Amino acid sequence: MKLAAALSVLVGLAASNANCQIDFKNWHPPIPGDVRSPCPLLNSLANHDILPRNGKGITILKVVEALGASINVSVEIATTLGKAGLSLSANPAGGSFNLDDLNKHNAIEHDASLSRKDFNSGGDSHTFSQEIFDEYIGAFNGSTEITLPAAALARWNRVQTEQHRDPKFVYGPTQRFNSYLETVIYNLVLGNATTQRTPMEFVKIFFQEERLPFNEGWRTPQIPIDGFALSQTVLNLALLTPEKLTPFVNPSELKDFDGPHGMLFRS
Structure with missing residues (x-):
């Protein structure tokens, strides 16, 4: 919490300027030498040069600043995600990580991804797979908008x-939570908070191009993406899923999100 408080002061001074300075039209796919992760969001931020475009030398402070200014993620959540990234760094003592440090199996990457192949399907579980994404999108039967109930069923599919x-499928508590989080993130980042629907066009651009769909009308969420928003949406998604889960955390009592390795549910 001390780290988060200190970062809050620093980022608070920078974020007001950063919001005005971000050019979401500044986008370019990675070039040889750039590195990327299994996470479409972090990759998108790098492609927009909001995180370092080469995907290297990312500090916790940079994560907090980038996530806060671009998609309105709270300091606490961004700090937790930055610390998780640093923990996977090849040199955590150096104070930064590269996006490809996150490619470790069963870290943030997990089986039954919405857009990546399983690790046991060839070893490359971090690169976008059109085949897998088409399977996922096919569950929406041509709908132009995604509701949370539909997203829950598509994820479960x-x-x-x-x-x-x-045959070596892994779906323990950590993988289950990361699977829920994958759907929750794109709904909170790309969705309409009023209608609680997410344009399919935005989702396709986000996953396929790893780009924030600013040109198509998307704008930074006005409602902060904080621990309560994440945990509440994860809970709602779980309740809409035909999966036997027993909640043991009340989202209304959750003060701090526990990060990618925290669990809201027991199987």
């Missing part, structure tokens, strides 16, 4: 598909 297809 991916889990069931890989359970039958991958």
Whole structure:
């Protein structure tokens, strides 16, 4: 919390200027020498040069500043994610990480991804797979908008598909939570908070191009993405999923999000 408080002061001074300075039209796919992760959001921020475009030398402060200014993520959440990234760094003592440090199996990457192949399907579980994404999108039957109930069923369809297809499929508490978080993130970042619907066009651009769809009308969320918003949406998603889960955390009592390795549910 001391780290978060200190960062809050620093980022608070920078964020007001950063919001005005971000040019979401400044986008370029990675070039040879650039590195990327299994996370479409972090990759998108690098492609927009909001995080370092080469995907290297990312500090916790830079994560907090970038996530806060671009998509209105709270300091606490961004700090937690930055610390998680640093913990996976090849040189954590250096104070920074590269996006490809996150490519470790079962760290943030997990089986039954919405857009990546399972690790046991060839070893590359961090690069976008059009085949997997098409399977996921196919569950929406041509809808132009995604509701949370539809997203819950589509996510569960991916889990069931890989359970039958991958003989070494892993779906423990950490993988389950990261799977929920994957759907929650794109809904909170890209969705309309009033209608609680997410344009399919935005989702396709986000995953396929790893780009924030500013040119198509997306804007930075007005409602902060904080621990309560994340935990509440994860809970709602779980309740809409035909999966046997027992909640043991009340989101209304959750003060701080526990990060990618925190769990809201027991199986």
